[in-house]
Amino acid sequence: MSSPSSTRAASPPRPVPAGTPRGSASGRPRRTGRRTALTASAFLAPFAVLFLTMMVAPICYAIYQSFFTVRRAGLFGGAQSTEFAGLSNYAAAFGDHDFTASIVRVVLLGCVQVPVMLGLALLLALLLDSRSARLRKTYRLTFFLPYALPGAIAALMWSFLLAKDLSPFTGPLSHLGIDVDFLSPSWVPFSIGNMITWGWTGYNMLIIYSALQTIPAEVSEAAALDGCTGWRLAWAVKIPLVRPALVLTTIFSIIGTAQLYTEPAVLVSARIPGIDPKFSPIMNATLGMDVGGQNLAAAQSVVLALITLVLSFGFLKYNQRKGAMA
Amino acid sequence: MSVISADRPTRPARRGTDIASKVVVNGMLGLMALYTLIPLWWLFVSATKGSGYLYTGTPLWFSHFDLVTNIEDVFSFEGGIFSTWLANSALYSFVGATVGTLLSAMAGYALSKFSFRGRESVFNVVLASVLIPAPMFALPLFLLMAKLDITNSYWSVLLPSCVSPFGVYLCRIFAAASVPDELLEAARLDGAGEQRTFFRIALPLMSPALVTVFLFQFVGIWNNYLLPSLMLNTPSLQPVTVGLVQWRAQFASGVPPLLPITGAFLSLIPLLVAFISLQRYWRKGLTAGAVK
Numbered sequence: 001m002s003s004p005s006s007t008r009a010a011s012p013p014r015p016v017p018a019g020t021p022r023g024s025a026s027g028r029p030r031r032t033g034r035r036t037a038l039t040a041s042a043f044l045a046p047f048a049v050l051f052l053t054m055m056v057a058p059i060c061y062a063i064y065q066s067f068f069t070v071r072r073a074g075l076f077g078g079a080q081s082t083e084f085a086g087l088s089n090y091a092a093a094f095g096d097h098d099f100t101a102s103i104v105r106v107v108l109l110g111c112v113q114v115p116v117m118l119g120l121a122l123l124l125a126l127l128l129d130s131r132s133a134r135l136r137k138t139y140r141l142t143f144f145l146p147y148a149l150p151g152a153i154a155a156l157m158w159s160f161l162l163a164k165d166l167s168p169f170t171g172p173l174s175h176l177g178i179d180v181d182f183l184s185p186s187w188v189p190f191s192i193g194n195m196i197t198w199g200w201t202g203y204n205m206l207i208i209y210s211a212l213q214t215i216p217a218e219v220s221e222a223a224a225l226d227g228c229t230g231w232r233l234a235w236a237v238k239i240p241l242v243r244p245a246l247v248l249t250t251i252f253s254i255i256g257t258a259q260l261y262t263e264p265a266v267l268v269s270a271r272i273p274g275i276d277p278k279f280s281p282i283m284n285a286t287l288g289m290d291v292g293g294q295n296l297a298a299a300q301s302v303v304l305a306l307i308t309l310v311l312s313f314g315f316l317k318y319n320q321r322k323g324a325m326a
Numbered sequence: 327m328s329v330i331s332a333d334r335p336t337r338p339a340r341r342g343t344d345i346a347s348k349v350v351v352n353g354m355l356g357l358m359a360l361y362t363l364i365p366l367w368w369l370f371v372s373a374t375k376g377s378g379y380l381y382t383g384t385p386l387w388f389s390h391f392d393l394v395t396n397i398e399d400v401f402s403f404e405g406g407i408f409s410t411w412l413a414n415s416a417l418y419s420f421v422g423a424t425v426g427t428l429l430s431a432m433a434g435y436a437l438s439k440f441s442f443r444g445r446e447s448v449f450n451v452v453l454a455s456v457l458i459p460a461p462m463f464a465l466p467l468f469l470l471m472a473k474l475d476i477t478n479s480y481w482s483v484l485l486p487s488c489v490s491p492f493g494v495y496l497c498r499i500f501a502a503a504s505v506p507d508e509l510l511e512a513a514r515l516d517g518a519g520e521q522r523t524f525f526r527i528a529l530p531l532m533s534p535a536l537v538t539v540f541l542f543q544f545v546g547i548w549n550n551y552l553l554p555s556l557m558l559n560t561p562s563l564q565p566v567t568v569g570l571v572q573w574r575a576q577f578a579s580g581v582p583p584l585l586p587i588t589g590a591f592l593s594l595i596p597l598l599v600a601f602i603s604l605q606r607y608w609r610k611g612l613t614a615g616a617v618k
Contacts, residue, residue: 036440039520043436044448047429047494054486055455055463061473062466124358132344132351141605142359145366148601150549152567153590156574157369160587168368168385198365201358206612230347251457259462262551269575285465286556294469301465305458312457 059305065298066090089299098278099300103307105189106280110257113193118249120197121204125242126234128205129212140209143202151199155266158195159183163272183274188267192279195263200256204249211245212238247319251312258308261286366594373591377584396588403581408589410562411569415548415593417480418565422487423544427536430490430543434497435528439510449498455491468556482557483565487547493539496611500535501528538611541604548597566593 041048069085093099124143128136146154160166162182173180182191215238223229223237239246264279278284281304288297368386375383376390383389400408437449467486471477505528513523529536548565555568564572570593573586601608 037442040436040440040442040445042520043432043440043524047433047489050429050485050489051452051455051491054467054489055491058463058466058470061470065469120358124355127351127355130347130351132348133355134348134352135355139355139359141602142362144605144608145598145601146362148545148597149594150551150567150597152549152551152571153593154365156571156586156590157365159574160372160583161365161368165381166385168364171385198362202362203612206609210609210612255457265551265555266571266574269571270577271575282465282552289465289468294472297465298469301462305462308462309458 062298062301065295066302069295085295089295090303092296093299093303096284096296099281099284102276102278102281102284106257106260109189109193109260110254113196114250114253114257116193117197117201118204118246118253121201121249122208122239122246124201124205125208125212126238128209129238130234140206144206145202146199147203149199151195151262152266154199155195155263156270158191158198158263159267159270159272162191181274183267183272185274185276188264188272188274188279192260192263192267196256196260200253204253207249208242208245211242215241243319247316251315254311254315255308258304258311369587369591369594372584373588375584377582380583380587393588396584397592399582400585400589400592403585404561407561407569408566408592411564411566412593414563415565415567418483418487418554419544419547422484422547423540425488426490426493426543427540429488430493430497430539431501431529431532431536432524433494434499435501435505435524435532437494438498438501439505439507439528452491452494456495464553464556467553471557477557478559478563480563483554483563486553487543487550490539490543490546493543496535496539496542497532500532500539504535505531535610537604538607541600541607542611545597 066089067085067087068082069089071081071083124139127133128139133139161168164170164181164183167182170180170182180187182188219237219241220233223233228236259282260280261282264275265283267275268277268279268283278287281300285297285300285304288294288300364386371386371388372380373396374388374391374393376392376395379390433452437445463486468477471482476482509527509531510523513527518526549567550565551567551571554565555571558564558568561569561572566589570586570589573581573589577583577586
């Protein structure tokens with residue numbers, strides 16, 4: 001029963017161009033086209049219906065809403081009319097200092113946090129892959145553990161762990177002469193970066209580690225015979241070979257950073273004074289909805305989705321081109 | 327290591343570097359393990375502390391062990407709402423993951439085993455939606471559901487949880503790898519209908535892999551915070567993540583800090599058990615994801 005899946009697990013992860021996922025091996029047409037299409041769509045339909053109503057329709061609705069505005073005749077309870085507003089909601093979104101500031105903040109946070117996290121994940125994966133490592137399974141399990149925990153619960157835990165009067169870290173640090181309040185405005189971005197790093201390093205490590213394990217032993221042995229060992233082996237042989245995994249983890253991390261919400265939102269609701277209630281773009285948009293500015297919120301979420309898509313697709317394309325030239 | 331690359335290094339030198347690299351490698355791994363585990367250890371230790379002893383004594387060691395009282399407090403506070411939150415989380419995750427896995431299996435099977443026009447386009451749309459993360463859909467979804475007036479209901483969280491484009495992606499790979507065309511052919515020749523072929527032949531063959539899809543979907547829903555916190559106002563509908571954050575929020579207005587701490591600790595236990603007992607499926611899902 002488990003044999004099909006184990007053959008799957010054994011096959012090496014290879015980079016497949018996004019547009020042409022093959023492997024279905026069903027090249028030859030075995031039934032008449034129309035009947036096949038009919039059967040296939042019957043199997044696809046339940047997913048398709050939910051996909052269209054729960055993902056596509058909301059996006060379309062948000063895009064639609066972002067081009068309209070609600071005018072009220074009176075101050076309260078007057079007649080409402082919906083008018084086409086062109087790009088004015090988008091202009092308002094970009095004119096909103098809080099919103100643009102939150103984008104800049106999150107981009108900066110990502111520029112620091114993502115390289116740190118992925119560097120750490122790569123380092124750990126290489127360490128685990130090296131011959132000197134002991135207790136591999138235990139370490140792998142330990143590092144991956146935070147991924148299984150809800151981000152909100154982890155953030156809640158850290159909100160206590162970093163609080164000045166509770167933290168097990170501030171005490172020892174102040175003995176060393178370092179007095180920090182991790183939840184003060186200047187430290188909050190780092191504290192949030194730490195929460196994400198804590199939660200996701202192991203996940204990324206596991207992806208990179210799996211890729212490392214698919215490198216044939218002969219490759220490493222040949223390099224070792226040429227006198228290439230230790231860090232040089234890692235740098236010159238292993239890292240280039242796991243590039244697809246690094247690209248994948250980078251894209252996931254970019255997406256993750258763009259959707260930053262849980263960690264700062266938990267800190268805000270924990271009434272930590274050091275954090276801006278409009279820390280991240282999603283927080284901006286959700287706050288806007290409460291006030292009734294649904295059209296602006298819609299424009300903001302469209303902007304956000306576009307930025308994420310451009311960044312992650314852009315990174316993918318950039319790497320594909322670089323890979324093709326190399 | 328040595329300048330003369332062709333020669334094998336002499337034994338003693340080799341052993342020396344071996345020990346050094348062992349110390350460095352395992353030392354760094356150990357440090358990272360501490361970084362990972364200390365917060366969880368703190369959570370466990372704090373959950374056992376007698377009320378009033380959270381702020382005194384060593385933060386990372388026990389004082390006035392009172393775990394049972396704390397657990398009783400958590401389950402009795404606000405009329406036992408904590409058990410409702412746990413049950414809600416279980417409901418959303420279990421139903422969402424079950425339905426989501428079945429729908430993904432059907433869709434993945436269709437995309438893998440039938441060739442029809444537009445198949446690649448359908449697949450590309452699904453794949454593209456993986457690149458936009460679920461939270462990005464949460465806001466537009468809320469706007470739409472608010473318009474239709476179906477927020478603050480079980481459905482507003484359940485229905486979106488049943489959709490898993492990533493599951494479809496994985497299922498397509500799994501179906502291609504584990505369901506031989508010949509077997510389907512044989513089943514059809516024997517007169518089995520399409521439905522029967524899928525449920526009796528394809529689904530059992532895919533089932534080891536489907537555990538992975540189920541697991542990822544389950545944890546994804548259990549861990550979700552944005553969607554339920556947007557959709558649900560009524561505490562009795564909320565999952566445990568949203569509920570506990572609210573307790574943390576009411577810290578200033580009289581909810582004892584031990585309540586969210588012990589609650590957080592308790593809510594992690596089922597996940598930890600599932601995580602450790604099912605860990606091989608995690609790896610399978612991750613390596614399959616890395617094919618992309």
